[in-house]
Amino acid sequence: MTDAISRRDFLKKTTIAVAGVLVPVAAFEILSPDRVQALKTGDPVRWAFVVDTYKCVGCGFCVKACKLENEVPYDANASRTWVERYVLTKDGGFHADSPMAGRDGYSSPDIDLNESGSLYIPPEDIDKAFFVPKLCNQCEKPPCVQVCPVGATFRTPDGVVLVDRTWCIGCGYCIMACPYGARFFHPVYHTAEKCTFCYHRITKGLKSACVQACPFGARQLGNLNDPNDPVARVINTERVGVLRKEYGTKPQVFYIGLDREVR
Amino acid sequence: MIPGELWTLKDLFVLPNEYIYWSIQIVMYPFMTGLVAGSFVLSSLYHVFGIKQLKGIASFALVLCFALLPAAMLPLVLHLQGPFRGINVLMTPHFTSAIAAFGIVFSTYFAIVASELWFLYRKHFVEESLFLKKKPHKTLTERLLYVIFTVLTLGSFDITQQARHKDEKAIKVLATVGIPVALFLHGYAGFIFGSVKANALWMTPLMPVIFIMSAVVSGIAFCMLTYIVTMEIRKFLLFLARREQPQTHALERREDIKSVEIGVIKMTSRYLLFFLVFAISLELLDLIFRGYTGIASWDVLSSVLFGKDFTKIFVLQYGLGNLVPLILFLIPGLTIRRTIVGVTLVLLGVFMMRWNVVIGGQAFSLTLAGYMEYLLPVIPHSWETFKEGVTGALTVLVVPLVLFYFYAKIFPVFPSSESS
Amino acid sequence: MKSHVWRPLLVIIGLVILLLVFRHFYVPQDFGVHENGFTYGLYRTGAVEDWKKVTVKYQGEESCKACHRDVFESRILYPHKIIECENCHGPSGDHPTDPAKLPIDRSRELCLRCHTKLRYPTSARAGIVGIDPTTHNPGFECSKCHKPHQPSVQFLRFSTEDWKHIEYRGRDYCQNCHKSEFDDEGGYAHPHAAIECESCHGPARQHPADPPKLAIDTTRELCLGCHTRLPGSSTAHDGLKGVNPVGHNPGVECVKCHNPHRPALQLLDWTKVRSFERS
Numbered sequence: 001m002t003d004a005i006s007r008r009d010f011l012k013k014t015t016i017a018v019a020g021v022l023v024p025v026a027a028f029e030i031l032s033p034d035r036v037q038a039l040k041t042g043d044p045v046r047w048a049f050v051v052d053t054y055k056c057v058g059c060g061f062c063v064k065a066c067k068l069e070n071e072v073p074y075d076a077n078a079s080r081t082w083v084e085r086y087v088l089t090k091d092g093g094f095h096a097d098s099p100m101a102g103r104d105g106y107s108s109p110d111i112d113l114n115e116s117g118s119l120y121i122p123p124e125d126i127d128k129a130f131f132v133p134k135l136c137n138q139c140e141k142p143p144c145v146q147v148c149p150v151g152a153t154f155r156t157p158d159g160v161v162l163v164d165r166t167w168c169i170g171c172g173y174c175i176m177a178c179p180y181g182a183r184f185f186h187p188v189y190h191t192a193e194k195c196t197f198c199y200h201r202i203t204k205g206l207k208s209a210c211v212q213a214c215p216f217g218a219r220q221l222g223n224l225n226d227p228n229d230p231v232a233r234v235i236n237t238e239r240v241g242v243l244r245k246e247y248g249t250k251p252q253v254f255y256i257g258l259d260r261e262v263r
Numbered sequence: 264m265i266p267g268e269l270w271t272l273k274d275l276f277v278l279p280n281e282y283i284y285w286s287i288q289i290v291m292y293p294f295m296t297g298l299v300a301g302s303f304v305l306s307s308l309y310h311v312f313g314i315k316q317l318k319g320i321a322s323f324a325l326v327l328c329f330a331l332l333p334a335a336m337l338p339l340v341l342h343l344q345g346p347f348r349g350i351n352v353l354m355t356p357h358f359t360s361a362i363a364a365f366g367i368v369f370s371t372y373f374a375i376v377a378s379e380l381w382f383l384y385r386k387h388f389v390e391e392s393l394f395l396k397k398k399p400h401k402t403l404t405e406r407l408l409y410v411i412f413t414v415l416t417l418g419s420f421d422i423t424q425q426a427r428h429k430d431e432k433a434i435k436v437l438a439t440v441g442i443p444v445a446l447f448l449h450g451y452a453g454f455i456f457g458s459v460k461a462n463a464l465w466m467t468p469l470m471p472v473i474f475i476m477s478a479v480v481s482g483i484a485f486c487m488l489t490y491i492v493t494m495e496i497r498k499f500l501l502f503l504a505r506r507e508q509p510q511t512h513a514l515e516r517r518e519d520i521k522s523v524e525i526g527v528i529k530m531t532s533r534y535l536l537f538f539l540v541f542a543i544s545l546e547l548l549d550l551i552f553r554g555y556t557g558i559a560s561w562d563v564l565s566s567v568l569f570g571k572d573f574t575k576i577f578v579l580q581y582g583l584g585n586l587v588p589l590i591l592f593l594i595p596g597l598t599i600r601r602t603i604v605g606v607t608l609v610l611l612g613v614f615m616m617r618w619n620v621v622i623g624g625q626a627f628s629l630t631l632a633g634y635m636e637y638l639l640p641v642i643p644h645s646w647e648t649f650k651e652g653v654t655g656a657l658t659v660l661v662v663p664l665v666l667f668y669f670y671a672k673i674f675p676v677f678p679s680s681e682s683s
Numbered sequence: 684m685k686s687h688v689w690r691p692l693l694v695i696i697g698l699v700i701l702l703l704v705f706r707h708f709y710v711p712q713d714f715g716v717h718e719n720g721f722t723y724g725l726y727r728t729g730a731v732e733d734w735k736k737v738t739v740k741y742q743g744e745e746s747c748k749a750c751h752r753d754v755f756e757s758r759i760l761y762p763h764k765i766i767e768c769e770n771c772h773g774p775s776g777d778h779p780t781d782p783a784k785l786p787i788d789r790s791r792e793l794c795l796r797c798h799t800k801l802r803y804p805t806s807a808r809a810g811i812v813g814i815d816p817t818t819h820n821p822g823f824e825c826s827k828c829h830k831p832h833q834p835s836v837q838f839l840r841f842s843t844e845d846w847k848h849i850e851y852r853g854r855d856y857c858q859n860c861h862k863s864e865f866d867d868e869g870g871y872a873h874p875h876a877a878i879e880c881e882s883c884h885g886p887a888r889q890h891p892a893d894p895p896k897l898a899i900d901t902t903r904e905l906c907l908g909c910h911t912r913l914p915g916s917s918t919a920h921d922g923l924k925g926v927n928p929v930g931h932n933p934g935v936e937c938v939k940c941h942n943p944h945r946p947a948l949q950l951l952d953w954t955k956v957r958s959f960e961r962s
Contacts (some may be wrong), residue, residue, distance in 0.1 A: 054807060056806070059796040059809055061770040068774050069774065077268060077279065078280045080282075087803070092630065095276075097276060102279075105794035105795070106801065107799040113276075114633070115272055115273065115274040126804060129803035129804065129805070143461065146359050146723070147359070147360045147361070149363040150357060150363070151357045151714070154719070157719070162734055164733075165730075168344075168348070169343050169344070170343050171342075173360065176462065177459055177461055179280075179460065181281050181629045196734060201733055203735050204739070206743070209741050213769070215766045215767065262628070263631065350709075358721075374691075383774050385687075417691070421687055
């Protein structure tokens, strides 16, 4: 009975033990997943984009703004960013178009089928229909950069893929390699052209032209390295999708409301 | 206009930036490098493996290969949006790109073929140089030839048996080393397409192998065709000479030429058959696998393969380009006439294979819900429609023949040739 | 090395050296492997600076507010407040230095981007009020009735009483009586033949019963709505002939020289033109 430790002694020893353990434990910082993500690269900024397809109404102001801001000829039949329309009918039909890349918005219910003319779909036949804005995904592992034979396209430390117009030889390999159809030949410069997230604007603290132009907030640009950034919040806490994940490109454009039929 | 918009016709749902960017010149490039690789392999079959019956065609094939090399670069120069920046591939090659390999491989290959030709014709250069040196009154052409031949000797006039023996060894080494390089020269072209994961038709590990096999086939067929044509021209010229001066030697010569031809042709056609069978097996294998596994892209792919492109693939490429030549060469008692038909069809088949890969791969949209039709410009009305149309393709085909004509004056391609 | 066998190799080595020398001068100094490794980071760092130097064209509506406060205040909270000024007026760039004025696009197409009614379930588009452009006053500018800055129905340019009576009849209705206006000799000609009569004369309603006469608007403003040529104009009106309104006979009515029905320059009454300054 005298072996049993006294109550006083027990309390004393426990207190010392716990206090002793707390010292090294305090050295471990409990990191939130946000902060882990943020610490991934050394650069203070990691650009990412969120597209909310529920909000897009197909007005096309983003495409107009992009063309004028980035000097892509207005009447050229290509664009750094574009809006697609999807109309899915009750009989399982699939219809989609992107007339002039959505530059003039969607002012007609007729689907533009290029050579196959146009198709009017009565509203009562529609199951669901929506608009999907698209742009360069600024992939973390861009296949377009991998296949450039001369090092004319590259990824900046803050996560934007750019083209060096003075070095591009115009072989078109990057255009063929992009799974998203984001690239094309600039009709004036004859070099590869693509969305740059308006690099000249975002590096000055402005928003990309398309983000600023969108009246409905369907497009958002943000910094993944800042856990308080609203875009980073959306990506980390809401359910978002990406395009063609199976290609391993690690795209940095995230979609809310990505339907199974989106191409 | 976006480059490519001029000859692209979109149907159904196609992304705004999609056009047929890689057009006829990109079809011509692997076709030409295929001829290059094939003719080199043919020449090496004699120099490396000592297949005696191919002696007659070996030098011919090598000189033709050398004429094809600059012509093979032409489609790329014509295609580039910035042709003057083409050297950037040699200046800052990004080796993660298959196209960057072009610079190194092409230069290496050029060096090998040029060196091998030098060793092969060194004796001729020395003889011609010394002969022309002794001649007191040279015409302008002769003076030019004298300079050319002297420069080409690279300062070495030693043509003793010992030196010639060293030449033979060097030729053997170069011809051996050149085979994998030639295969790489064409294999990398296949890799360019096979590694593009974005394209449902191109993406397959079989692509480099298919390209190499069909390259060898086309090279051999092209050599056979040019060889026959050249021999027929020689026979005809001899016939004309005989008519003017009915001397005895001329008659014998004609019979000699005829017998050499058949032997060479029969031997070469066996190799052609072997590679032909190999090539078609790989292509059918690829098709069967795609159909069997049926991934998401199979719907649009099958509608292109069995619908829009059915004639181009199954009638022209597989039928006329593979099956018919196979039958023609297997039937015993091969004649020159049948050979001509056979090799021409083979070349057609190889060309259609390049077409069906390059253009076929752009016939459907990334959306897998749309199509693009290629309208090959025929009558040129601008620089763009010239270089990327039928005229551009014909230019690329004609240039090596023109070069070959001039090369043959410096590198005589027939064993017992009379100097012109 | 005495053997002649090595000569071709020497030639090749010579050529390679030449190539390397050329390369030293040709490739810019800042070209190399930077962050992101060889696969994704082989480039010329100067290219990043090149992209940063592109001029910013769209300034954002905050910069418009400084001078155009009245418009801001008149713009009722919802729904057009969500639209950036520059969406309709184009990029402001260095405005008011360059361009001096931003275009005012009055085409139907601008409004129909959002206001063609598309009943698309699951899309926010379904919630936007809209019309069927083929039946709702086709050929007329939306801004004839709707104020773009105050688009709500209660702010239509006509009183609700008028609004009930607005009736554009279309030129076929005019042609019943005004035949001379339509004939090739003296009638209205290309390119104004494409404009609806009522675009300039107002809605016909029950004319000639009511109103007995339609307005003839001879103000400069009516013509300048389309025919102002401004630098940087990128509206649907590109391709239209235009003038700089400040320099081209300011204060003088356009109709003094130009016949609105037959506007082609070769039909201009040059005797009248000479008496004014030309710009």
